[in-house]
Amino acid sequence: MDSTKFSKPISLKRIQLDGGFWKPEMELVRKEVIPYQWETLNDRVPEAAPSYCMHNFKVAGRMNKEKRELGSRYQEPTYTFRGFEALPDDPRHPDDDKFYGCVFQDSDFSKWIEAVAYSLTQHPDPELEKIADGAIDIVCAAQLENGYLDTYYIINGMDKMFTNLKDHHELYCFGHLTEGAVAYYQATGKDKLLKAAMRFADFIASYFGTEEGKCKGYPGHEIAEMALVRLYEVTGDEKYKKLAEYFVNQRGTQPYYFDSEGKVTEKEKKTKIRYQYYQAHLPVREQKTAMGHAVRAVYLYSGMADVARLTGDDSLYQTCETLWNNITTKQMYVTGGIGQTHHGEAFTFDYDMPNDTIYAETCASIGLVFFARRMLEMNPDSKYADVMELALHNGVLSGMALDGKSFFYVNPLSVNPRSCHDDPGKQHVKPVRQKWFGCACCPPNLARLISSIGSYAYTENEDTLWVHLYAGGTVEKEVNGQKAQVVITSGLPWDGDVTLKVESEQPVTMTVALRIPGWCGEDFELEGAVGKECRMENGYLYVSGEWKEGDLLKLRFAMKVKVMQADSRVRQDEGKVAIMRGPVVYCLEEADNGQGLPLVRVKPDAVFTEEKTDELGFTMIMLRVDAKTKKPVTVENGLYQTWQKPVYEGKELRFIPYYAWANRGEGEMEVWVNQL
Template sequence: MNRIKDVNLSKVHVKDRFWSEKQRLIVDVVIPFQEQILNDEIEGVEKSHALANFRIAAGLEEGEFYGMVFQDSDVAKWLEGAAYSLTVKPDMALEERVDAIIEVIEKAQQPDGYLNTYFTVKEPEHRWQNLQECHELYCAGHMMEAAAAYYGVTGKDRLLKVMERMADNISEQFGPGKRAGIPGHQEVEIGLMRLFHATGKEKYRELAQYFIDERGRNPDFFKEEKEKRGWEHFGIEPQDTKYNQSYAPVREQKTAEGHSVRAVYMYTAMADIAGVTGEKKLLEACETLWDNITQKRMYLTGGIGSTGDGEAFTIDYDLPNDMAYAETCASIGLAFFAKKMLNISPSNKYADIMERVLFNGILSGMQMDGKKFFYVNPLEVNPGVSGVLHGYKHVRLQRTGWYACACCPPNLVRLVMSLGEYAWSESEDTVYSHLYVGGSAELDKVKIDVESSFPWEGKVEYIIHPRQQDTIFTFAVRIPSYVKKKIIRLNGDDISNCIEKKVEEKDGYLYF
């Protein structure tokens, strides 16, 4: 199987009229600003305490846990974004601060590999008892992603080893012949697949697939879990199996249901696993769910999840502008899903949506000064109604400095700083250009420079530098479905005039 793979982010250099300014803002302003928030150094915004939680869990300072039960995930996503930023602008001081945080995280890890500050500091007797609400697996998944990212950028494996030990702890708890279990909020599946890609260890892919295969096998799992433990955290009713996508086995799910972020995170992992294993039934489920989202349950901006009631999908074509939820994280998750589908079957049906959410549903989540953020992204606001009346209280008129549940701001950072991975893919014999991002990509067989005037103009120029003079490969360039007229010139000549143009168009990609 000639598998398509992500490019090494350190080999892609973004130099683009549009995106370079966004990345510069994040490097110079947003990452330091968010680090200060995580350290409770910014007045007038929602308190985080997330880094202090790790120091307390590590025994480095006294105090109580503060924040959401999944507060650890804010640190993980910030670490991942900081890792990617080092490929854009090397910063030894930042790298040293990241290393120091990783050292604290390592000290917070328990002797058996367990890592979660809430249950280490506050409720150690309740570990692994409330998968539905308490998100231990979710936090672990995000930290696995951070570990894989930092290892990929710097080659440093300290955090990677920490999260391998945590993955082993999870494996000791759950799996065939052990306890049944699925995460209430999907994410660990993505994190385990990142560990698999970083280390090549099949046990991580197998554990990720276990969580995917197990979901929906017993729709009453969370109900039975609640009855067994006899306590609750948020008070979420386990009977709503569509909310957490456990109403049916994933291969039988035909429509995007429930909490939109949980859904697209799960679909991302499903697509990643299908791409590795080649399983047709899992891929077919991904294709069906993709079509349902993008054709019937998505806003013009690429926003998904139209209701604040459960931050969820509703029914086909229910997309009110003024009551839109369209969480920033949900659009980010849709971009994740798109890229994994592109790595299986390059088609502009995936790349066009990925482009749409990058420019619209995601960037709207951050103010242009980099210091205020939208969690909810409405398409229409009405003063006196939005944020006030029942049904509209989730809609804010202005962006906010931080949130008690601050999943979106660092999530946006890690996506925009890893933009190069979304622009390019490569297989053994083909290089794929998915987005018109200016800069350069140093790939296995070739270096490609890109001059792009997108999005203001549709002019894009690729300059090809083969590694060796006799290198043979195919170069595939996306042609968006919205393009009405295209002109392709090869070495200055319109390819329609070339006798041996050797160009094929398939699924919205031109193959040279």
């Protein structure tokens, strides 16, 4: 770990994205997802599962008000603990004072407010900000005097607070609340929610820790770790850094804290090394392979990377590096999807990449992006940014329909719709996106990531601006008190032309570090760097010198269609190829190619024709190729017959970007296609 290489994300207030690939996606989130999400938070969407989120905050708030009115006579209520409340038959607007929904329902608000915050930095909207302020008032009214703020326990009985860290989600809700609060503060300067988060954090810091008498627990679902680091970075309060460190270091130590909660399942009891699902099977520094619930895993690793950066802890950094390498070189789909099985939404094992029973949750790829950015902050190596770009353009974006109105949890690489309906082992795979989910993690996670894409595209240190993703827009860079605007235009991911123009009243001496994407290899051109010093390091081209108004760099990355194959240890992809162009993975859909995709054969050295089209509402490049299809073998009165020489017929195939699949109804889809 070399702290001279450290960089940090650029504040979204200093970035204005204004074109290219990401701006339309951000607009989709702003216009479709954020308003829709607010309606669901308030249970006003007839076709979506109600969230009950705002209802719960209001109920908790009313209980607090009563408490205040009762004054000193008040005693903490000890309601009967009812465990995980089943959703009632859609009461929509329950007017009773019960908690409804999942234990983690509070986080629906927090994810929404975070997306709102990012959106406001790119598109000020007083009306939206007013709604957000009102929501914050409701949320803050629910907070207890001691700082605790989780409506599930406030409503159901505080005597059970922090008694099921393993499976309930108080620290998860805290983490999301904090992320939302920091974002809203950074976007608007308003600190009401930030102060609430700090009070909750203070309470947690007083409750958990290695000191005698303190609880030795840690979150069942990680996120508090990275949230606390954000809180530390915005407040400077060492307590939060220390708490994040504690959560990371305590995790997986012996005796297992989760054992002490008495909620060990029969299955868990049987394993000596248990709690892999929670990444709590070993102390984190002893973990060498990504295991368990994939979202939790990458959230933890992101928090570990944050703590490593803050503390300079090299062993923790090396662990992050080991886990990063395990995921990206042994357990990642070609789309940047991670988590091979829906059993526990989890990793399975190295080189096991089933395409049809896959999980590859949208949130897991989002978490991988979090992890990548944090590794980049410590070590500007393009291997992280390559994966970040890959996940964003494929396994993340596939989670949202092109109209921003429906969503995937699971992002399969092979779909036969009948299996989704009638094979119970594949019913987690949906052939079309769903409107919204009762357990709504993926849609709001997409909203907050896409709205803040600028903070993944660019990082900086004192004199260097790193460009990880060529997201078109303007970035402000200050060096020695001199401000420069760097204006980026980008044709990515469809064409490889990128320009960077400097706008600055006075010359600025700085370095611009340009990522050379892995997918173009060494096949790129740079113009306009005359007089500046250029050097390549770890996949970044560092262009240093004095930049004056109008200085223009032109980059051209070669964008060729690439036919990919998998390592032979991935037995599921044997004999198959996948098509990529730049960072975009392609797929075949029934809508373009008819039924029977397993019968299709692609010649790996065939010539692909590019077709730029807006037909799906966004500019995209489709690919066409002359291929073959096997004449179907129809066995009379049975399933099997003696082999007969196959007959192949010519067939033109049309590939579309993977992220755009399933926008034209239900049908077969394949990423990995049989080769001829």
